[in-house]
Amino acid sequence: MxxxxxxxxxxxxxxxxxxxxxxxxxxxxxxxxxxxxxxxxxxxxxxxxxxxxxxxxxxxxxxxxxxxxxxxxxxxxxxxxxxxxxxxxxxxxxxxxxxxxxxxxxDQQDFLDKLPAVGAYLVPAEETEAAAAAPAAPSRQTPAQMADYYQYAQCINCLLCYSACPQYGLKPDFLGPAALALMARHDADSRDHGQAGRRAARDADTGVWDCTLVGHCTEVCPQGVDPARAINRNKTASARDYVFDLLLPGRRR
Amino acid sequence: MDCDLVIVGGGGAGLRAALAATLADPGLDIVLVSKVVPMRSHTVAAEGGAAAVLRDDDSFAQHFDDTVSGGEWLCDQRAVEAFVAACPQELIQLERWGCPWSRQDDGRVQTRFFGGMRVQRTWFAADRTGFHMLHTLFQTSLRHPSIRRHDEFFCTDLLVDEHGLAGVLGVDIARGTPVLYRARAAVLATGGAGRVYAHNTNAGIVTGEGMALAAVHGVALRDLEFVQWHPTALPGSGILITEGCRGEGGLLLNAEGRRYLQDYDLGPPDPWPRPRAMELGPRDRLSQAFWHEDRARRTVTTPQGSAVLLDLRHLGAERLAERLPMISEVARRFLGIDPVTTPIPVRPAVHYTMGGVATGLDGATALPGLFAAGECASTGIHGANRLGSNSLAELLVFGRAAGEAAAAWSRNAPSAAGGSLLREAQARAGQAYALLAEGHQAGRPRVAELRTAMHAAMEDGVGIFRDAEGMQRACQALAELRARYRAGVALDDRSRSFNTEWLAAIELGHALQVAETIAHAALARRESRGAHRRRDAWSARDDANFLVHSLAYCDPQAAPRIEHVPVTLTRSAPGERSYGGAGARVALD
CATH class of the missing domain: 3.10.20.30 (Beta-grasp domain)
Known part of the structure; x- marks a missing residue:
């Protein structure tokens, strides 16, 4: 031809x-x-x-x-x-x-506003001011520990997944695939101490439970991030925390 | 609007400066102005890694020596001493903030070889180091609400009064409305100017306006004649194929299958990676070697021009997937080539602006209150040729320094300027809007026409190899292009909302000024050193007359004035710059 x-x-x-x-x-x-x-x-x-x-x-x-x-x-x-x-x-x-x-x-402002809302940043261990100002050596993290979050860290924030997500189309306050993948990325990082701070956003109406498991987000991702898997992972965590909270009242900070 | 500190540019240097300023002084009101949302900045495209002494077999002295000899003794040695000593701290800080540095099995940070570095000194995050660094910095900035982001605001000018910097002028891109930031401190972190050339590895936004903005207000541009060609980019598009490929053991072959670098004083062609030799030579030497191979017709032909071959096949599928996943995907996507089975055609493309706005070690420029950091700045650490993986470390080290110094300055600065500033702001903003208002007038050239002509002038006259005739031709062509630009450009789009044609026209004006400065600075350097390589009477290095930085002072109407000032030497006397030869055999882990 x-x-x-x-x-x-x-x-x-x-x-x-x-x-x-x-x-x-x-x-x-x-x-x-x-x-x-x-x-x-x-x-x-x-x-x-x-x-x-x-x-x-x-x-x-x-x-x-x-x-x-x-x-x-x-x-x-x-x-x-x-x-x-x-x-x-x-x-x-x-x-x-x-x-x-x-x-x-x-207009990508809605997504940009969701990043701080899901705690899309690493919360390092609390350190003395002097140590924080001049850390002496990198912490250790094995390749296996990296594998827990590395895939989700590949998100380039291109928003294709939001366009593919029927739930986001219906309900724009749904946190959505990329933001929830970035939440999972930080939750799963062995260096992170911010999980408690992300729980409210995760468990809210607009969080992981809003996802209806269509999976189009994963299909369109140009970087092979699997937001659907990230969200599922957080659903499991959310359900686990819910059960523990029922069994052990007062556990939750 | 009033604020304490404006940071122009949301890439690595700008974000690091913003974080440093807010950590130093949490009460400071900081505005981060960027023409793109920060994670779109060009830092995102850096691939190979960032240099810092980490291993037991390394030392600051060795990092210093590699950098200074790599820059052919044009490096400011005081700056290099400060730089190499600060790199480890900064890369560890990034690790604390979450950067996923690639790791060894026991969890320690992994390092790789890079060109011109004698030790495995380059920290990396697979082949997406800049991407991970930028996102780590951006995400960390979200924790600091005192950093107010003005995403997609375009900086058009600086405002200066008798006390120094008085403000920054911008345009809200979505609305097209002017914005005045009244502040006594600003950090320029606008990146390089690679887009003044046709073939480059740079994102479309790398148009040099930070340099031009400083120059308009009398700040010198230093060492602009030193433009880095990266030896391995895709023909045509210029998409970068990281030096990390060669750090992992990749080979460069000519059309005859020969590792031709052995013919350019870079051998012997060991089967194992030898530091500072062959494919691990510095970028200036490798790009110059390509130029000779191409002239001797020992290059392969591709639909997008001639090329040599980057052979990664012997690394195997597993290592390519682990260490070079993005490169593998780029080759598959854009060339339909699987590097596991087929070598990748590559050729040099403009990659980095070694010079920039002249600053001290704290980023301060000659204009009180104006600071600069990252690729748009020149602290003098790169000299005549930057070593790969020094720039990602640089934007952290000097981004932080500039942020802290600017924060301190703004606390002690004179009070805000008065009513005359507003009139000045209106007059200066008017220039940008006049471009928009008059864009319909007949007979004017399109933005793309002038841009293409600028590209041609630079590729023709100020390339990998240069001569007086060619550089003069470029100076002449650029002067004419600037005159045509001043007479006005044609715009199809005269609406205000998200008018990217108008912004491209403003960028073009800045780019033309930087391009003309590069050509004049090159013409004035009557010697050959590092990336400035001449084929006329000045083909040799001349330490007696040219162990000097160039300083260019720009003129809005005429050619820049070039001066030369001595280089600061501390402990390394200029010597023979040699690569290849007897290096120790090194095992890759």
Whole structure:
């Protein structure tokens, strides 16, 4: 099969100055089999239409900027080759379930607010001020201990999993796959002392029990993080804590 | 808005500075302004690792010697002494904050070889070290509400009065509205300027505006002629293939299957990794070797240009999965190549700006209240060629120093500037908005047209090898491009909300200024040293005349003025820079 000369890219556009109606706009872009979808968007921006608006930065699937819906599926535009999208047309929309700022740019503030809410940071052991200011040596952590959390630490915060999650679409205050995976990442780290502080968020209505086990989050993750497994793990922990709390009142801090 | 300290840039250096400032002074009101959400910053793309003395067979003296000889004695030795002594502390601090450094079986931190380093000194987190460092810093910053983040705010200018720094001007990207941060202290942590070249490993945001912002206000840019080409990037895209590949034992082969580095004083070609030799030579020497191989047509041809081959096959699937998982995925995804069975085609691409805003060891610039850290700054530790894994350590060490110094400065600074500042702010913000308002006028060039021309001028005249004629050609072309830019660029998009075409136009203005400065600083260095390698009458190193830093003073309308000042030497006299030869055989663990 000979390569096509061009490929048609259709983008769902929206601008806050004319909020009434989003519109579809088509662009015919030169086709190169090993060009990425992001490069096609850059060609549009540079040469055809400077108003087309999208985020991008690293172009190697590590910064998490360029997520959008590609033919109905959440993807990183830098991570798809035109060869895999030919002959087209390719339909692009902003990531599902998020408010749109403009064109393919979504408002990610809700996710950013959820990170502190789930305690998505390591809480080191309490140390004397002097020791904390000048730690003498790294603590030890075996490869087996790392394996407990390492997969979840690969999350690049690209938000594809939120677009894939039907529960987040229905109920935006659900903490969601990435935030809950990052909660699990820190809970499972042998160096962490912050688990008690994360329990309330985990056990709340908006926490792990809100997940309906669809598993689309894991399917769309470009980094092989398994948020569904992370959430399940925390459901187990949540249930265990619940039973212990019933049996041993006063245990909970 | 009023605050005590503004940090411009949310990458590794900016986050480390913010954390240092708030830990030093929890009452400080800190605003972290970044044109992207911090975890999107380019630190995220660093792969191989961060250097710090950890092993018993290592010492500060050895880290110092490797760095100073790697930088071909253009390093400021006082800065290197402070740097190597502070690295371990900083990497341990990151460990405390949760960074998943790769470990040995007994749980101790693992280290790997890197180019130009005689000992396994590079701490790593698989091949995603920058990613893990950045997320660790970002996540730790969430614990400190005194760090107020202004994500996706673009810094357009600095405000200065008779006392020094008086504020920072920005644009709220989503709304397109101007913001004035009134503060007596600011830290620039805006990263490098690799995007002034066409072929580079850098993210799209690495456009050099922090350097240009400081330069506009009279702060010197130091050693900008020293631009690092990373020897192993993907042809075309420039996506980075980490030096860690070679630290793990990867080999570089030319089209004839020969480990060609043995022909460039880097041999002998031992089958085992020999530190500071062959594939573990420094980046300047490896990129220059490629240039010669390419001219001799001993490179392979790919659809995206010529390349040599990075052979990882002998490492085996298991080690590749453990130590180099991202590289393996990048090769599979972007080239359709499995490095377990097929060598990866690679070629040099611009990677790092060795020079930057001239600072002292505490990040202070010549402008009172303005500090700089990370790739946008020049403390002088890299000299004429940076060693791989020194920059991730640098952004921690000097990010922290700048944050602490800026915090102390802001506590003792003169009171906030008065009404005249507001008028100044309005005038300066007006320049950015004029660009937007006038973008519809006929006959103006598109942003991409000027950017492409800038790329061509830099690749043509200020490349891996340089000569006077080519550099003069680049200076001339860049002067013309700056003049065209000042006459105005065409914008399709004249709305305010999330107008990335407008922001790209502002970035382009800064990038052109940095590019012109690189070309002039290069032309003024009439010798060859490290990454600045000439093929004309000045092809040799000249310690008698050029053991000096360059200082560039920029002019908004004209070419920069270049001065030279001596390098600070403490204990290492300039000597022969030799790699390869008789190194000890080393077993990989």
């Amino acid at each position: 000979t390569d096509p000369e061009t490929i048609l890219i259709e983008v769902l556009r929206w601008h806050p100055d004319t909020p009434e109606a989003p519109w579809w706009q088509s662009y015919e872009v030169p086709y190169r089999a090993d060009a990425t979808l992001l490069e096609a968007l850059q060609t549009i921006k540079d040469d055809l239409d400077g108003t087309l608006t999208f985020r991008w930065s690293c172009r190697m699937a590590i910064c998490g900027s360029c997520g959008c819906m590609v033919n109905g599926r959440p993807e990183l535009s830098c991570h798809l080759l035109l060869r895999d999208l030919a002959p087209g047309p390719v339909r692009l929309e902003p990531l599902a379930h998020f408010p749109v700022i403009r064109d393919l740019v979504i």
